[in-house]
Amino acid sequence: MPKLSFLDLVPVTDSGTIAQSLANAADLARHAEALGYHRYWVAEHHGMTGIASAATAVVLAHIGHATEHIRIGAGGIMLPNHAPMVIAEQFGTLEALFPGRVDLGLGRAPGSDQRVAQALRRNLASDERQFPQDVLELQAFLAGDERLGIRAVPGEGSRVPLWILGSSLFGAQLAAMLGLPYAFASHFAPDALDEALDIYRRQFKPSAQLSAPCAAAAFNVFAADTREEAELLASSQQQAFVALRTGNPGKMKPPVEGYKDSLPPNARAILDHVLQCSAVGTAGDVADGLEAFIARTGVDEVIVASSIYDHEARRHSLALAMEAMKRL
Structure with a gap:
């Protein structure tokens, strides 16, 4: 039987506040843990008044402190918005705080419109076309690869498990090629679900992280x-x-x-x-x-x-x- 996990966008209601939404997230995570949920995912979105999870790593720290053993994961971090070293430091810190509980899902969408993306990045030189290379660089930082010549501290050696997230065939192909777990956003983009899962499973190549497909x-x-x-x-x-x-x-x-x-x-x-x-x-x-x-x-x-x-x-x-x- 599959594991059951929960995705929280930390919604803000028209009668509530961001503080209340964050308090609700902590309460809901404790509730999910008591019910036996395997993992509590939080997603990165920006510039949206109805979603309070923009600072995803901070929200995960909040949820981690409110719980004891449920896994906590970014579902996901939109990697084109960030330098891989920064994400390695953030999630290396989370892994130090909550050992063995942290997962890092990665997406290539901006999680915002182009104006917000530019405000986040200062320029759009980093975009989704660099996503595969950014994933490899992030892996190297988390593994403490000396060939980088620089160190992500915290982060190096933490080997936080990576996931590839997607709503198209691209993510399925990348996850298969890198031998990583794959999660499909069928809750709002169901069209390519069956084909993406088929491609992922057929093309999967075992890796140091994962020996068989995990979807x-x-x-x-x-x-x-x-x-x-x-x-x-x-x-x-x-x-x-x-x-x-x-x-x-x-x-x-x-x-x-x-x-x-x-x-x-x-x-x-x-x-x-x-x-x-x-x-x-x-x-x-x-x-x-x-x-x-x-x-x-x-x-x-x-x-x-x-x-x-x-x-x-x-x-x-x-x-x-x-x-x-x-x-x-």
């Missing part, structure tokens, strides 16, 4: 005691996707009854397509959805994504998702 994929879960309540909870995330796709992202809004049905047919179709890797309903409904998703993908880890407006409802959804997994 994860993300799956949205909105669970409640009734289907009606779960559908209501899911409407906040649906609003967020529509806002993002129409160029108007913002803070997470409260659920709206009948929201999806209120949209024009083309918008409903887009939403259904983007969120096709999802389960909305009771623990039984989620169990059915997870069972079908696992049978389809054969992944080693299912990454639950679940942005819900009310924190207590989100905690309950997380518990129901684990209950569903245990039914399989």
Whole structure:
């Protein structure tokens, strides 16, 4: 049976604060640990008022201190935004603080628009085309490779496990070539899921880190005691996707009854397509959805994504998702 992990974008609601969102993340991580989740992922996004995880390594330190044994991972760091040495130092520090618990997922998207990317980097000389070379350089820093001529301290010798993240075939090919674990962002970009996993497994070459393919994929879960309540909870995330796709992202809004049905047919179709890797309903409904998703993908880890407006409802959804997994 695959491991179950959780992806937190640390959402900021229209009635909340960043401080409250960070407190919620720590509480949710403790809750996930108690429920038996394997890993708590946090993603890097920038310039978005509804997401509080921009300083990803800092947020992971916050979550690490709130927990005892659950693995904590960047899902992921957008490497074109950073010098590999800086990331080696940050995650080497995390590994020193939380030995054996830290994972470093890497993506090549900017996690922002081009203006924000330029503000982060000062220039755009470093871009996604350099991503494979940046991954190799980061590996070398974490391994303490003397050929670099410089040392990342903390970082060198920590050998923090790397993952490659993606929503296209590029990441699958790179992860296979480097012999690294691969995670697919099917919770919002499901189109290439099956082909990417097939390419990754067929082309995989064993490495010092990994002897056989290890794949994860993300799956949205909105669970409640009734289907009606779960559908209501899911409407906040649906609003967020529509806002993002129409160029108007913002803070997470409260659920709206009948929201999806209120949209024009083309918008409903887009939403259904983007969120096709999802389960909305009771623990039984989620169990059915997870069972079908696992049978389809054969992944080693299912990454639950679940942005819900009310924190207590989100905690309950997380518990129901684990209950569903245990039914399989």
